[in-house]
Amino acid sequence: xxxxxxxxxxxxxxxxxxxxxxxxxxxxxxxxxxxxxxxxxxxxxxxxxxxxxxxxxxxxxxxxxxxxxxxxxxxxxxxxxxxxxxxxxxxxxxxxxxxxxxxxxxxxxxxxxx
Amino acid sequence: xxxxxxxxxxxxxxxxxxxxxxxxxxxxxxxxxxxxxxxxxxxxxxxxxxxxxxxxxxxxxxxxxxxxxxxxxxxxxxxxxxxxxxxxxxxxxxxxxxxxxxxxxxxxxxxxxxxxxxxxxxxxxxxxxxxxxxxxxxxxxxxxxxxxxxxxxxxxxxxxxxxxxxxxxxxxxxxxxxxxxxxxxxxxxxxxxxxxxxxxxxxxxxxxxxxxxxxxxxxxxxxxxxxxxxxxxxxxxxxxxxxxxxxxxxxxxxxxxxxxxxxxxxxxxxxxxxxxxxxxxxxxxxxxxxxxxxxxxxxxxxxxxxxxxxxxxxxxxxxxxxxxxxxxxxxxxxxxxxxxxx
Numbered sequence: 001x002x003x004x005x006x007x008x009x010x011x012x013x014x015x016x017x018x019x020x021x022x023x024x025x026x027x028x029x030x031x032x033x034x035x036x037x038x039x040x041x042x043x044x045x046x047x048x049x050x051x052x053x054x055x056x057x058x059x060x061x062x063x064x065x066x067x068x069x070x071x072x073x074x075x076x077x078x079x080x081x082x083x084x085x086x087x088x089x090x091x092x093x094x095x096x097x098x099x100x101x102x103x104x105x106x107x108x109x110x111x112x113x114x
Numbered sequence: 115x116x117x118x119x120x121x122x123x124x125x126x127x128x129x130x131x132x133x134x135x136x137x138x139x140x141x142x143x144x145x146x147x148x149x150x151x152x153x154x155x156x157x158x159x160x161x162x163x164x165x166x167x168x169x170x171x172x173x174x175x176x177x178x179x180x181x182x183x184x185x186x187x188x189x190x191x192x193x194x195x196x197x198x199x200x201x202x203x204x205x206x207x208x209x210x211x212x213x214x215x216x217x218x219x220x221x222x223x224x225x226x227x228x229x230x231x232x233x234x235x236x237x238x239x240x241x242x243x244x245x246x247x248x249x250x251x252x253x254x255x256x257x258x259x260x261x262x263x264x265x266x267x268x269x270x271x272x273x274x275x276x277x278x279x280x281x282x283x284x285x286x287x288x289x290x291x292x293x294x295x296x297x298x299x300x301x302x303x304x305x306x307x308x309x310x311x312x313x314x315x316x317x318x319x320x321x322x323x324x325x326x327x328x329x330x331x332x333x334x335x336x337x338x339x340x341x342x343x344x345x346x347x348x349x350x351x352x353x354x355x356x357x358x359x360x361x362x363x364x365x366x367x368x369x370x371x372x373x374x375x376x377x378x379x380x381x382x383x384x385x386x387x388x389x390x391x392x393x394x395x396x397x398x399x400x401x402x403x404x405x406x407x408x409x410x411x412x413x414x415x416x417x418x419x420x421x422x423x424x425x426x427x428x429x430x431x432x433x434x435x436x437x438x439x440x441x442x443x444x445x446x447x448x449x450x451x452x453x454x455x456x
Contacts, residue, residue: 012367014364015369016368035332035333036329036333037332038332058363059363
C-alpha cells in the first residue's frame with residue numbers, strides 16, 4: 001500500500017490514572033524522605049551532570065511521582081551517584097538514595113537494569 | 115474612662131473589640147445583622163494550624179462580651195451613619211438611632227461565590243464542593259459524594275477567586291493554602307484509604323506553623339502537591355469528575371479522574387461593608403477592602419476621624435491576626451477618646 005507519511009500524534013498529556021505508580025511507591029517505602037520534596041531545584045542546580053547534560057533530578061522526581069516511568073528509565077542513567085544533591089536539599093531528602101532505590105525499582109519491576 | 119462606641123459586626127473582631135472596650139470602661143453597642151454572634155467562625159469545624167475546634171475560640175469570644183457595659187443588638191443591620199461635630203449618629207435597619215463618640219467597623223468578609231468560576235462546575239456537578247462545604251461535612255462527620263459513597267480520590271484547587279484577574283480579585287486570600295493543607299490532612303484521617311491531590315500556583319505558607327503543617331501533610335499523610343492550576347472540570351461517561359491542569363514542573367498537561375473536588379474559595383470584601391463604604395464615603399482600596407489611613411501605623415484608622423476598622427474588612431486575616439487587629443483598634447480608640455477627640 002502507498003504510504004503517504006501520515007501518522008497519529010501521541011498525546012503529550014500525563015494520563016495519571018493510566019500510569020504505573022509501583023516504582024514511586026517502592027521508592028517512598030524505602031526512602032520516605034522523598035515525600036518531603038518540594039521540587040525547588042536545588043539538587044539540579046548543584047548537579048555536575050546537570051551542568052553538562054540535560055539531566056535534572058528535580059524533573060526526575062516529578063516524573064516519578066506522576067508515574068512517567070518510561071522517561072525516567074532513560075534519563076536516570078546519567079546520574080553518577082556522587083551525592084552532591086543531598087548536601088544542598090533544604091528538605092533533607094536523601095536524594096542520592098532516591099536515585100539508587102529508583103534504579104533498584106526499575107530492575108525489580110521490569111527487569112530493566114539502569 | 116467614659117464614652118460610647120458602636121461596633122458594627124459581631125464576628126471574631128467585633129466580639130473581641132467589644133469585650134476589650136467594655137473592660138476599658140467604655141459603653142459599647144455591638145450590632146450584628148445575623149441572629150447569632152460569631153460570624154464565619156461558626157462555620158469552622160477545626161482551625162489551622164493546630165486543628166483546635168472552632169467552638170473553643172467561639173466560647174472564649176462569648177465570654178469576652180459578658181459585661182455590663184455591652185449592649186447587644188442581634189438580628190439588626192446598620193442602614194447608615196452621619197457624623198455631626200464629634201458625634202456619630204447610627205441608623206439601624208429597624209429604625210433605631212444610636213449615638214456614639216466613636217465607631218468601629220468589623221464587617222468582615224464574604225466567601226467568594228465559587229459558581230462564578232464556571233469552569234470548575236460548582237453548582238453544575240454534584241461532587242464539586244467548596245472548602246466551606248467540606249468544613250460542614252467535617253462538622254456532621256459524614257464525608258461523602260452525592261450518591262452516599264465515600265470518595266477515594268479527592269482533588270483540592272487552591273486560589274479559587276483569589277489572584278485571578280478574571281473575577282477581579284488580584285490579591286491573595288492568604289488562608290486558603292493552609293486551609294487546603296489542613297483539610298487534606300483531615301480528609302486523610304477521616305477516609306484512610308483516600309488519595310488527596312492539591313493543585314496549587316504557589317504554596318503560601320507564611321503563618322506560624324504553616325510550613326510545618328505542609329511538611330507533615332507530605333511526610334506523614336502522603337498528600338500529593340501538583341504545581342499547576344486546574345483549568346477546567348468535566349465529567350466522563352461514568353459521571354466521574356475529570357480535571358485538566360498543567361503539571362508545570364513536568365512541563366506537560368495532566369488529566370486525572372476524581373471522586374470529589376474541593377474548591378478553596380477566597381475572601382472578598384463583604385457586601386455589607388461595601389454598602390457602608392458608599393453610605394459613609396469611606397475609602398476602599400484597589401482590592402475593595404476598607405483602605406487603612408496608613409499601611410504601617412494606621413491599619414485600624416479610616417479617612418474619617420473617629421471611625422475605625424478591625425479584622426477582615428481591611429484585608430484577609432486568620433483568627434490570630436483578627437484578634438490582634440481588634441485589640442490594636444481598641445488601643446487606637448482609647449487614644450482617640452483621651453486626646454484626639456478633645
